[in-house]
Amino acid sequence: MTDSRQLYQEMILEHNKKPRNWGLLADATHKAEGVNPLCGDHIHLSLRLAGDTVEAVGFEGEACAICKASASMMTAIVKGKTRADAEQMVQEFRDMTTGKLDPAGPHHLGRLTVFAGVRDLPTRVKCAILPWHTLHAAFAGTDTASTE
Amino acid sequence: MSARSQRATSLEAVLDTARLRRDFPILDLKVNGKPLIFMDNAASSQMPRQVMERWVKYRSEQHANIHRAVHYLSETATAEYEAARRKVQVFLNAPEDREIVFTSGTTDGINLVAHGYGRRFFGPGDEIILTTLEHHSNIVPWQMVAAEKGATLRVVPVNDRGELLVDEYRKLFNAHTKFVAMTHVSNALGTIAPVKEMIAIAHEHGVPVLVDGAQAVPHLKVDVRELDCDFYVFSGHKLCGPTGIGALYGKAALLEKMQPFKGGGDMILSVTFEKTTYAPIPAKFEAGTPPIGEAITLGAAIDYLSAIGLERIAAYETDLLDYATDQLHRMPGVRLIGTAEKKAAVLSFALDGVHPHDVGSLLNDDGVAIRTGHHCAQPVMQRFKVPATSRASFAFYNTMAEVDALVASLGRVQKLFA
Structure with a gap:
C-alpha cells in the first residue's frame, strides 16, 4: 500500500491552501456541479467559452485537499485551451489516475502528474477525478457530475 | 506517578x-508497517477468537436447515438457533423469547417495523416523530412509508452540544402522532439520548416507540423492560459478532398485530392458493432460511461481552x-x-x-x-x-x-x- 504522504506534496498542499481561479463567474456560458456522495466533496465549476476557447474558468466548493488542488490546477491549465484540448486532458487525467496512462510517457498533463500517485489509493481516486468529471459535464451541458 | x-x-x-x-x-x-489502531468501532467492531470458533463449530458439527427435517443435524441446528434467540432475550431482558425476531441487522429491523406496523396503521395526515440524531437507516424507511400513506415526519431538534431538546419533543405530540422512532446513541456524535424519559412521554399520548440500539448495545447495558420501549433493534456486527445478523425486540401484542414484511417458507402455518395462515410470532417475520450460523455466532458474541x-x-x-x-x-x-x-x-x-x-x-x-x-x-x-x-x-x-x-x-x- 502506498503511503498517502507521498501524495500530499508541496504543490498539492499549496494549491489546497491558495486555490487558483477560486470563485464563480458572473457571466458563465457553461457550468456544472460535482458531487462525491461518499466523502462529501462538492464543487461548483463555471466556464466562459469564447467560440471554442475556454476564456475564463472559476470554481468553488467544499472539498478535500486532493480534490481542491486538482480543481485548482485543472482550472489553471485549461484556461486558454480549446474545448477539444481540454476534453483530451480530461481523458488523459482519468487514464493516469486509474493507471491506464504512464505519467512518464507522452501526454498533455504537465505538472498534473503530481496526482499520478492516487492510482495506488483507490479511495482517493474519485477525489482527484471529480473536478475533471465536472468539467466534462459543464462542456456537455449536464448540470451535475457524480463519482457514483 | x-x-x-x-x-x-x-x-x-x-x-x-x-x-x-x-x-x-x-x-x-x-x-503501513505500523501496529493497527482500530478506532472505527461504531461502523463495525472486531471479532474475538472465541466467537470465530463458535462459527467453526457450527459449520463443522451442527449445520443443517432449521425448523424442518427430523434428522439429528436439523434438530441440533434448530436447538442452537433457538438458544441464540434466548441469549438475545436475556441480553435485552425481554419478557419472552417469541418477542425476539432475527433480522439481517438494524436497517432490516427498522424496515420490518416501518412496513409491518406503519403500512398497517398509518394513514393520511398522521405524524411520525424522529430526531435530528437519526442515522439514515432510521429516516429513509419512515419517509418511504410516510410517502405511501400520506403521513408526515416531525423532527426533534438538538442543542449545540448535540443533546435532544425534550421540551421541544413534548410539543410535537398531537392527535395525529402515530409513532416515534429514535436512536439510543448517536452514531455521529455519541450522544446518549434520554430514551426512557422520551418513551414515557410518548406513552402518555398512547404512541409506540422504536429505539435504534445499533450504537447502544456494544457500550451500555440495555434493558427493554426498564426502558419500556415497544421495539428495539440492533446489529450483530457492532457487537463483535458477524455481519448479516441482528435482532428486533417487539412487544408481543404489537408484533401480533403487525403484518408480515416478507412472505415465504417458515413464516406460514398452512398455504393453499386461496389463503395462507401465518405462523405465530416470531416465525411470522422470519421468512425463508435465516442466517442460522450467524445467529448462533451472535449468541457467542453476546456470551463473550456478557462475561466481561x-x-x-x-x-x-x-x-x-x-x-x-x-x-x-x-x-x-x-x-x-x-x-x-x-x-x-x-x-x-x-x-x-x-x-x-x-x-x-x-x-x-x-x-x-x-x-x-x-x-x-x-x-x-x-x-x-x-x-x-x-x-x-x-x-x-x-x-x-x-x-x-x-x-x-x-x-x-x-x-x-x-
Missing part, C-alpha cells in the same frame, strides 16, 4: 485490556472517552462536534483547515483507522454546518496509549497542512 499513568492504572483495574486484546487476532495486524460485563465495558470506555476528549481539547485547531453531557465512546471532530477525508488518509499512514465523512447522518452534519467530520469510535479493546498515538498522528497532519 504522572496523571496519565495513574489514570492508566485505574483503567486497568476496571478492565484487563492487555489480556482481552489477545482474544482479537486482527489487533496484531500491521498497517457491559457495566464494566461502559465504565472503562467512559474513562477512555474522557481521556481522549481531554487530549483533543488541548490541541489548538481541533473542534469537537458533539459534546453532550452523556456520551458513548464516539469522538467526532473537525481539524481547522483540513478536510476530514485528508485526515483519514494521513492517519491511515500511521496505522490509525478512523471514519471520515457524513456517517450516514447528513441531517446531523447540516445541523452543525459541517460537510463531514472525522470520527474516532472506541471499543473496550482500545487503550490510552492508542489515544496518545491518535493525538500524535493528528499533530503530524496539522504540521503538514500548516
Whole structure:
C-alpha cells in the first residue's frame, strides 16, 4: 500500500491552501456541479467559452485537499485551451489516475502528474477525478457530475 | 506517578485490556508497517477468537436447515438457533423469547417495523416523530412509508452540544402522532439520548416507540423492560459478532398485530392458493432460511461481552472517552462536534483547515483507522454546518496509549497542512 504522504506534496498542499481561479463567474456560458456522495466533496465549476476557447474558468466548493488542488490546477491549465484540448486532458487525467496512462510517457498533463500517485489509493481516486468529471459535464451541458 | 499513568492504572483495574486484546487476532495486524489502531468501532467492531470458533463449530458439527427435517443435524441446528434467540432475550431482558425476531441487522429491523406496523396503521395526515440524531437507516424507511400513506415526519431538534431538546419533543405530540422512532446513541456524535424519559412521554399520548440500539448495545447495558420501549433493534456486527445478523425486540401484542414484511417458507402455518395462515410470532417475520450460523455466532458474541460485563465495558470506555476528549481539547485547531453531557465512546471532530477525508488518509499512514465523512447522518452534519467530520469510535479493546498515538498522528497532519 502506498503511503498517502507521498501524495500530499508541496504543490498539492499549496494549491489546497491558495486555490487558483477560486470563485464563480458572473457571466458563465457553461457550468456544472460535482458531487462525491461518499466523502462529501462538492464543487461548483463555471466556464466562459469564447467560440471554442475556454476564456475564463472559476470554481468553488467544499472539498478535500486532493480534490481542491486538482480543481485548482485543472482550472489553471485549461484556461486558454480549446474545448477539444481540454476534453483530451480530461481523458488523459482519468487514464493516469486509474493507471491506464504512464505519467512518464507522452501526454498533455504537465505538472498534473503530481496526482499520478492516487492510482495506488483507490479511495482517493474519485477525489482527484471529480473536478475533471465536472468539467466534462459543464462542456456537455449536464448540470451535475457524480463519482457514483 | 504522572496523571496519565495513574489514570492508566485505574483503567486497568476496571478492565484487563492487555489480556482481552489477545482474544482479537486482527489487533496484531500491521498497517503501513505500523501496529493497527482500530478506532472505527461504531461502523463495525472486531471479532474475538472465541466467537470465530463458535462459527467453526457450527459449520463443522451442527449445520443443517432449521425448523424442518427430523434428522439429528436439523434438530441440533434448530436447538442452537433457538438458544441464540434466548441469549438475545436475556441480553435485552425481554419478557419472552417469541418477542425476539432475527433480522439481517438494524436497517432490516427498522424496515420490518416501518412496513409491518406503519403500512398497517398509518394513514393520511398522521405524524411520525424522529430526531435530528437519526442515522439514515432510521429516516429513509419512515419517509418511504410516510410517502405511501400520506403521513408526515416531525423532527426533534438538538442543542449545540448535540443533546435532544425534550421540551421541544413534548410539543410535537398531537392527535395525529402515530409513532416515534429514535436512536439510543448517536452514531455521529455519541450522544446518549434520554430514551426512557422520551418513551414515557410518548406513552402518555398512547404512541409506540422504536429505539435504534445499533450504537447502544456494544457500550451500555440495555434493558427493554426498564426502558419500556415497544421495539428495539440492533446489529450483530457492532457487537463483535458477524455481519448479516441482528435482532428486533417487539412487544408481543404489537408484533401480533403487525403484518408480515416478507412472505415465504417458515413464516406460514398452512398455504393453499386461496389463503395462507401465518405462523405465530416470531416465525411470522422470519421468512425463508435465516442466517442460522450467524445467529448462533451472535449468541457467542453476546456470551463473550456478557462475561466481561457491559457495566464494566461502559465504565472503562467512559474513562477512555474522557481521556481522549481531554487530549483533543488541548490541541489548538481541533473542534469537537458533539459534546453532550452523556456520551458513548464516539469522538467526532473537525481539524481547522483540513478536510476530514485528508485526515483519514494521513492517519491511515500511521496505522490509525478512523471514519471520515457524513456517517450516514447528513441531517446531523447540516445541523452543525459541517460537510463531514472525522470520527474516532472506541471499543473496550482500545487503550490510552492508542489515544496518545491518535493525538500524535493528528499533530503530524496539522504540521503538514500548516
